[in-house]
Amino acid sequence: MQQQVDRILQRSFSFLNLHVVGACTGTDSIEGAFSLHANRSIADLYGSIDAAYILYALGILLRKTSHVSRQTWAKHILISQADQGWFTKLNLRGHPREHATAYAIAALHLLQIEPDEDYVTQIKPLTALLPLLTDRTAFLRWITRLDFCLDPRSILKKNLGWHYIWRGSHVGGGIPAVIGMTRHLFEQWWPGQVDVDQWFAWYFEWLDAHVNPKTGYWQRAFWNLIYRKPTLIDMGGAVHFFWIYEALGRPFPYPEAVIESTLALQRPNGLYKDHPFCIDLDGNFCLIRAYLQLPAEKQAQYRERVYRSAERNFEAIVKALLERPLEEIYSDSHGLPGALVALVECTKLPDFKYADALAGWQHPLDKVWWL
Numbered sequence: 001m002q003q004q005v006d007r008i009l010q011r012s013f014s015f016l017n018l019h020v021v022g023a024c025t026g027t028d029s030i031e032g033a034f035s036l037h038a039n040r041s042i043a044d045l046y047g048s049i050d051a052a053y054i055l056y057a058l059g060i061l062l063r064k065t066s067h068v069s070r071q072t073w074a075k076h077i078l079i080s081q082a083d084q085g086w087f088t089k090l091n092l093r094g095h096p097r098e099h100a101t102a103y104a105i106a107a108l109h110l111l112q113i114e115p116d117e118d119y120v121t122q123i124k125p126l127t128a129l130l131p132l133l134t135d136r137t138a139f140l141r142w143i144t145r146l147d148f149c150l151d152p153r154s155i156l157k158k159n160l161g162w163h164y165i166w167r168g169s170h171v172g173g174g175i176p177a178v179i180g181m182t183r184h185l186f187e188q189w190w191p192g193q194v195d196v197d198q199w200f201a202w203y204f205e206w207l208d209a210h211v212n213p214k215t216g217y218w219q220r221a222f223w224n225l226i227y228r229k230p231t232l233i234d235m236g237g238a239v240h241f242f243w244i245y246e247a248l249g250r251p252f253p254y255p256e257a258v259i260e261s262t263l264a265l266q267r268p269n270g271l272y273k274d275h276p277f278c279i280d281l282d283g284n285f286c287l288i289r290a291y292l293q294l295p296a297e298k299q300a301q302y303r304e305r306v307y308r309s310a311e312r313n314f315e316a317i318v319k320a321l322l323e324r325p326l327e328e329i330y331s332d333s334h335g336l337p338g339a340l341v342a343l344v345e346c347t348k349l350p351d352f353k354y355a356d357a358l359a360g361w362q363h364p365l366d367k368v369w370w371l
Contacts, residue, residue, distance in 0.1 A: 001318070005343075005357040008321050009058050012336060015326040016051055019333050029066045030055070032073025036092045036332045045080040045100060046093040046334055048073065049107040053337040053371065056110045057344060059360035070111045074119035077104050085126030093334055096147075096159065096167070098174030099370075101126075105181050106368035125189040126182060132175070133186075133194045136202060143206050146171045162220035165237030173240030176203055177369035180247055200248065207241055208253050216258030216290070230261035232272060232279060239282040246289055247369045255290035259302055262286045266309055270316030275329050278338025280313055281371065284345040292348065307353075310346045314354055317343055337364075341371060 018038040020030075034047035052073065055061040065073065080089040086097040087104040095103075108119040131138045146161035146168040161168045179196065186194045212219045217234040218241065238258070245252055252258055262283055266272060272279045291299060291306045317339055320329070330336055344363045347355040364371055 001354050001357045004318050004322060005354075008318065008340075009060075011321065011326055012054055012058060012340065013060075015330075015336060016054060016333075018327055019047055019051065021047075029069040030064050030073070031069045032076045034333065036334065038327060038332075043076055044090040044092045045077065045087060045104065046091065046095075046332075048076045049103050050333040050337055052107045052110050053364055054333075054340060056362055056364055057337065057340040059362050061110065062113050065111075065113075067114060067117070070113065070117065071119075074108055074111050074122070077107055078119070078122055080104065081124055084128035085124055086128060093332070096170045096174070098178070099170035102174040102177040102181070102370035105178055106364070106370045109181060109368045110364060120182065121185065123182070123185075125185075126178065129175070129179065130190060130193070133179070133196075133199055139199070139202055140206070142175075143172065143203070160221075162218070163222055164233065165218060165221065166233045167237075169237035169240035172237075173244055174370065176200070176244045177247075180244070180369045203244075204250060211253045212257075213254050214257060215261045216252065216254040216256075217261060230265060232265055235262060235265055235272075235286060236279055236282050239285050242286060242289060243365060243369055243371075246285075246365070251293050252290050255293045256298065256302075258286050258290040259306065262290075263305060263309055266313065270312035270314075271320065272313075275335075276317040276320050276339035276342060277330075277335040278342075278371070280317060280342035281338045281345055284310060284313055284342050285365075288345060288348050307349060310349055311353055314343055314346045337371065341365070 016034065019034045019036070021033040021035055021041060021043045032048050032051065033043040034051040035042065036044050036047040036050070052061065055064055080087045080091065081104070082088045085101070087101045088097050091100050105120060105123065108123070111117065111119055132142055147159055159167065161171070179199065183196045186196065207218070210218060210220065212228065214228065215230045215234065217230055217238040219228060219234055242252060266283060272283045287306055287309060291302055294302065321339065326336065341364060344358060344361050346352050347358055
């Protein structure tokens with residue numbers, strides 16, 4: 001397995017070479033100019049962020065950058081911040097502003113490697129968040145709808161809130177991820193105006209009250225009135241909330257239900273869809289973090305199934321990433337980070353079978369709240 005993992009590292013680096021703008025990534029001072037799509041001449045937001053996550057997960061971000069090049073990399077990300085604080089410029093991926101903003105701020109955190117690096121303080125105040133942070137009525141309106149409105153343009157972009165929760169959770173999870181990663185700046189931006197702990201109390205109180213106890217997921221779509229069986233859409237949405245639970249050390253409402261639901265969604269070949277990407281991280285995260293929250297006697301009950309699921313997913317990802325060139329698997333750079341971190345997530349299980357093969361790799365969610 002070690003040789004296979006080493007080949008994935010080499011392939012990932014070659015894949016990044018297709019997305020770099022300007023100098024080849026063979027240098028030891030990569031400056032972060034990457035494009036979402038291969039062989040483009042202009043760097044963009046998701047290209048630069050995806051590359052940071054890939055190198056961080058592989059454990060080589062420090063080795064492949066310098067203090068000066070990371071400063072330049074941060075600038076590539078910071079230029080995408082628009083009015084009211086959202087990172088919306090050069091967003092070729094099309095994800096909602098909440099996802100893009102959380103992803104950008106997280107990447108700035110990942111680039112802060114040395115003690116004197118602090119790129120997050122360079123962001124403009126996130127003024128769009130202030131009403132949500134200070135008005136409980138605004139908060140309840142937001143979390144109840146997650147930006148859903150009967151606007152054809154919004155619906156065409158799949159902005160359906162709880163009715164398509166995989167995407168809606170980019171709003172419902174992205175905002176608290178942004179808050180968690182920038183809360184140290186709030187007193188500077190809005191002196192005496194924001195009680196972050198109170199806001200998270202509202203957040204978890206609402207989520208705990210609206211989760212489905214039978215599945216452990218949030219199933220509030222109109223079609224859930226007649227169909228309650230857990231789906232990949234439900235899991236892909238739930239994990240964005242669970243990242244926030246985990247970041248603050250809060251227990252999942254129904255961890256056993258989460259385990260059963262997630263196990264039922266894994267394909268016989270070990271993957272969760274037809275090729276590895278973020279959905280594999282979602283499955284592993286839901287499964288493993290819920291398992292680790294169980295008391296010892298419950299862990300004993302689920303151990304064999306959970307470990308086997310993680311092993312099968314790990315093996316399937318490795319196989320898939322070596323079967324074909326990565327540029328044939330991924331049409332842009334955004335699919336690879338989730339697949340790589342899905343491998344790292346497996347090592348959260350104590351004595352995981354393949355942990356040694358990933359020595360030196362890093363888990364971004366150990367440092368940030370979003371991926």
